[in-house]
Amino acid sequence: MKSRLLIHLALIACCALAFAWLPPNADVSVLFVGTGHPDIYPDKPRMQSGIVVDVGGDRWLLDAGAGVVARMFDHKRPPGTINHIFLSHLHYDHCLDLDAVLLLWRTGGPAPKPGQPPAPRPLTLFGPDGAEKMIVDLFETAYGVDGRGRALLKIPSFKRSKIRDAGVYEGKGYKVSFREVKHAWMDCWAIKMETRKGVLVFSGDLGGPNNLKAEDNADFSEWAKGADMLIIDTLHIPPEELAKIAAKVKPKTMVFSHLTERQLPVFKHYDLSKTTALCSKEAGKVVVAEDGMELKL
Numbered sequence: 391m392k393s394r395l396l397i398h399l400a401l402i403a404c405c406a407l408a409f410a411w412l413p414p415n416a417d418v419s420v421l422f423v424g425t426g427h428p429d430i431y432p433d434k435p436r437m438q439s440g441i442v443v444d445v446g447g448d449r450w451l452l453d454a455g456a457g458v459v460a461r462m463f464d465h466k467r468p469p470g471t472i473n474h475i476f477l478s479h480l481h482y483d484h485c486l487d488l489d490a491v492l493l494l495w496r497t498g499g500p501a502p503k504p505g506q507p508p509a510p511r512p513l514t515l516f517g518p519d520g521a522e523k524m525i526v527d528l529f530e531t532a533y534g535v536d537g538r539g540r541a542l543l544k545i546p547s548f549k550r551s552k553i554r555d556a557g558v559y560e561g562k563g564y565k566v567s568f569r570e571v572k573h574a575w576m577d578c579w580a581i582k583m584e585t586r587k588g589v590l591v592f593s594g595d596l597g598g599p600n601n602l603k604a605e606d607n608a609d610f611s612e613w614a615k616g617a618d619m620l621i622i623d624t625l626h627i628p629p630e631e632l633a634k635i636a637a638k639v640k641p642k643t644m645v646f647s648h649l650t651e652r653q654l655p656v657f658k659h660y661d662l663s664k665t666t667a668l669c670s671k672e673a674g675k676v677v678v679a680e681d682g683m684e685l686k687l
Contacts, residue, residue, distance in 0.1 A: 418564075418587045418687035419444040420619065422647065423461035425679040427625055428483045430457070431651040436681055437461055438483040439648060441592060441621065445585055446562040448473040452581060452592050456486040459494065461681060470498025475515045476553075478594030479578035480524060489528050496542050512547040516556055516568070519577040525550075553579045569613045572601045573626070580610055588618030588642075588687045595648065596635075598626035602659070604634035611638035619687055621679070623648040628659035629668050636672035644673035645685070 420443050426436025438455020442462065451458075451472050462468055469491045477485050492513075499510040515521065529539030542548065554577075559566040564585040571580050573595040583590040591614040596607050604611065604627070611634075614620060620641035624632065625648045636644055646669075650660060662678065670676050677685070 416444070416447075418583075418585050418590065420590065420621075420685045420687060421465055421467060422679045422681060422683045422685075423465065423467070424453070424455050424458045425647045425649055425681050425683075426455075426483075427648050427650055429650055429652070429654060434651045436649060436651065438486065439478075440487070441647075442467045442472075443583065443590065445583060446564045448561050450474045450476060450583075451491065452476045453478055453484045453594075454486070454488040454491050455483045458487045459490045462491075465682060465684075468498055469494040470510065472513060473511065474559075475513065475517075476579075476581050476592075477515070477517045477521055478580070478592070479518050479573060479576040480520055481574075481576060481595070484595070485521075485524070488525070489533070492525070492529075492542060492548075493539070496538070496545065510545065510547055512549070514549040514551060516551050516553050516559075518553055518579055522550055522552070569610055571596055571610050572606050573623075574598060574600070580614070582614065582617075585687065589616065590619045590621070590687055591617040591639075591641075592621045593623050595623045595625075596627055597623075597631070598657075602627055602631060604631040604638070607635070608638075611635050614639045614641075617641045619643045619645060619685070620673070621645045621647055624662065624665055625650060625657055625660060629661050629665040632665050633668035633672055636669040640672065640674075642674040643677060643685075644669055644675070645677045645679050647679040649679065 423442055424437035424440030426438055437457030439453040440455055440458030441452040443450040449472050472495060495513055496510050529543050533539035553568050564583055567582050569580045571578050571594055578594050580593045617639055620639055624646040666676055
């Protein structure tokens, strides 16, 4: 009798663990609100880096480059609805709209009661080394004359976490982990979201100018192996090297982002047509991202 009771208790515990992992029925939505880089070409303007991911009842913003805020409003994902922000690194085309996102998050929640300050929903910023200094400099100094910036830094619902110390974040039916990658001299990170709908990986920026080869980010390729959707920086690494990453990861869908609409001297190796042709041989399918494009995982 005692052994049977122990078995029942073990089964209940196993079921509890299983149901803790189950996500809501909704798909994982991936909306590209910025697919470009610092050169915003007027004939076909791509906003800088930004992706909104809806998963497990949470809304993530991956990067916040220039123009991302406007695109978020265009597609009815205003900053007041964001739960988490991930900044891959502090090149300005990945974080220039962060100040606007934060200020609009602060004011964009439910209307406060008379005489009460806004009470925005909880928000966590996962940032690279230097992110805390950047936002303190912004809101205490650059916007310090206003005073509302300083107040924002003290809001209890605004949490900040250095990515290298964040470990694994567990949401409702999904978990998030981070991987340091090599990009110029910056502290730069990739993010992985594991859900019951599949695994999403966003590379951040990879390579250039001193680490252009796939083997320079071999650890990333191993970590991303088997991703259902790999969103990858297409600007900094030559087509042949991106194809090697695709061959290692073998994603079901490989999405090219961080794109330019004209040839630039600093990126002589950039060739989107060649990249598409080579990576199509290694990935299940390839997709060239566009601002406003929405994919389901």
